[in-house]
Amino acid sequence: MKLDNLKALEAFREIIRLGSATAAGRSLGLSQPAVSRLLGQFETELGFKLFHRSKGRLLPTSQALLLFDEVDLALQGVERVNVLAKDIRQTNAGQLRVVAPPSFAEGPLVKLVASFLNLHPNIHINVDSRTRPTVMNLVATRTADCGFGKLPLDHPGIRLRPLISSPTVCVLPPAHRLSAGKRPIGARDLAGEPLILVGHRGGDTRMRIDQAFRQAEVRQTVRLEAHNVGAACALAAEGVGIA
Template identity: 30%
Template sequence: MINARQLEVLSTVIEVGTTARAAELLSVSQPAISNMIRHTEDLVGFALFRREHGRLVPTREALHIAQEAQHLFMQQKRVDNIINELRGGTIGRLSIVATPSIGHGILPRVLADFMRSRPRLNLSIELGSVDEIIRRLVSGRADLALSITQPRHSALSVRQIGEGRLMCVCPADHELALSSRIAVTDLNHVRHISYASTTPLGQAVDAVFSAQGLERRYFCEVRHTATALEMVRSGLGVALVDSFALLGPGDPGVVVRPTTPVLPMEMYAVTSNLFPTSNLAIQFQDFMAGALKDGAEQLAN
């Protein structure tokens, strides 16, 4: 059986006509090339070259073998290119599961930037709760998760990739839009869209009210900040929304104000310990972290 190295030597000698030149191109000694040719002829059972005027002239059989070998070399080159692209993160498949506020907000914009240099990348995007994130990562159905709530599971690795905070959003013509900063407890005096006390967001807001001996009141309960933001855009009331959902182009119909006290938030990148983390997933984590840092600076300004 002829191996790839023997085919490479055969094709090179056919191309340049001498073992000396082939040895130079392949960075080996001339005797090594001659020995390889003789060994290959022994394997195939017939001559591959004849000498004419100091040059090696390939036989018809050698030319036929070399021609077929070109397909192998092209395929090998294609495989090498794919490996290099995978190493560089320019092709492949990236499966992401994210909480809705991230999936409806910053994720599409960051993915658009990420894919400008990776047009051949295939994506799979799912939105779900923290429980759904855990299920998909543990089962291997997702490479990476993005969440504003830290999932807790022994099979998961969690990395903080961004810092944010809850911001007060209200329609542009709302009375609160006249204030430069909104006290969280003042939301009890307006039509307030908020989150159940059983959710992490609801508990964080409840803590502010409890510290002042108050009970939080709201007229509409939603599960996700993305839903709250859309309701504010529709003029239904005022809400506290994570700053990650507010990154990017502003909305002229909505006013964003910082709160007193500040309610900090984090975004987490989550991967499974049960499966190797793909190079693409690692690259996108870093890319998202950079985008969050840039976006936070713009929002602060």
């Protein structure tokens, strides 16, 4: 890719992030006219507008938002090459980029990374929290070296190795009536209880939860939906519902 094209991609990404050509220029060490010129060249090559101007800010078009993730991934790949080249020049052991969903990155991955660094102290590790589908895509495209996610994972570009297993649990305040029980909590126990459902509709986690309630012939009483485990647990601790 030509240097000007890379600069145009960087300018595009920074304008999306910061909202103006002036702020993007400061981030990239370029003047505002230089950023505007790069953006204009990029729009000409693409054949469509990327931004609307409103009250001094550049607002991305729907086409720009569709491009952003792929541009970001491409630039991360370039940045990774630069870091690797620097490591080779300095004869460092190298860099390892790891991706995982937030719940795993903030939980089991912490001890795994600490143990790995004890064995390989010269390795520089970059831990990135991403959604499960993005984790698969980053590993398959070799933007990341390895990723972690809940099985099943199905992608032709990745190899799988089971690492740990854990049960599905309910999270509820200590004073809740179900907290004192010794037996596992089932869907029938949750009939009429306000629920905090985790995950996106149609996602693997939600499909399993929905299936358990259907099999028990219990109607869910959904109080709210959370898209990550940490938020669901925090809400349950506040007594909002059962996660």
